[in-house]
Amino acid sequence: MEPSGTGSHSEGMDRDRQRQMCLCPQCPTYTPCAGDAQERIYCVVGRSPRCITEDLGCICPTCPITEELGLEHLTFCLEGTEAEQPSETPVR
Numbered sequence: 001m002e003p004s005g006t007g008s009h010s011e012g013m014d015r016d017r018q019r020q021m022c023l024c025p026q027c028p029t030y031t032p033c034a035g036d037a038q039e040r041i042y043c044v045v046g047r048s049p050r051c052i053t054e055d056l057g058c059i060c061p062t063c064p065i066t067e068e069l070g071l072e073h074l075t076f077c078l079e080g081t082e083a084e085q086p087s088e089t090p091v092r
């Protein structure tokens, strides 16, 4: 038996849970292309490589992950992860 609760295992579990909680698929900015690619949690993984090009509003502030991770930015699908965005210009 594999020991349970190893770092990488629980991190994967956490990622799966965050993917399920992510509200991006309900967002006006999200596209069918992103849906086909099963893109989620841009706040953690960074920009959409090619599927999202136009900012039509962001519903991240209403997502439980924003609270959980203490996110101060939004529009991660276009602007990159929390860490990639300039800390001096929070837009929330």
Ligand code: SF4
Pocket (backbone or CB within 6 Å): 018, 021, 022, 023, 024, 040, 041, 042, 043, 044, 059, 060, 061, 063, 064, 065, 066, 071, 076
């Ligand atoms: S904060 Fe935004 S990008 Fe992150 S999981 Fe929630 S809806 Fe998705």
Ligand code: SF4
Pocket (backbone or CB within 6 Å): 023, 024, 025, 027, 028, 029, 030, 042, 043, 057, 058, 059, 060, 074, 075, 076, 077, 078
């Ligand atoms: S990161 Fe924000 S703008 Fe982009 S799809 Fe998710 S909720 Fe919409």
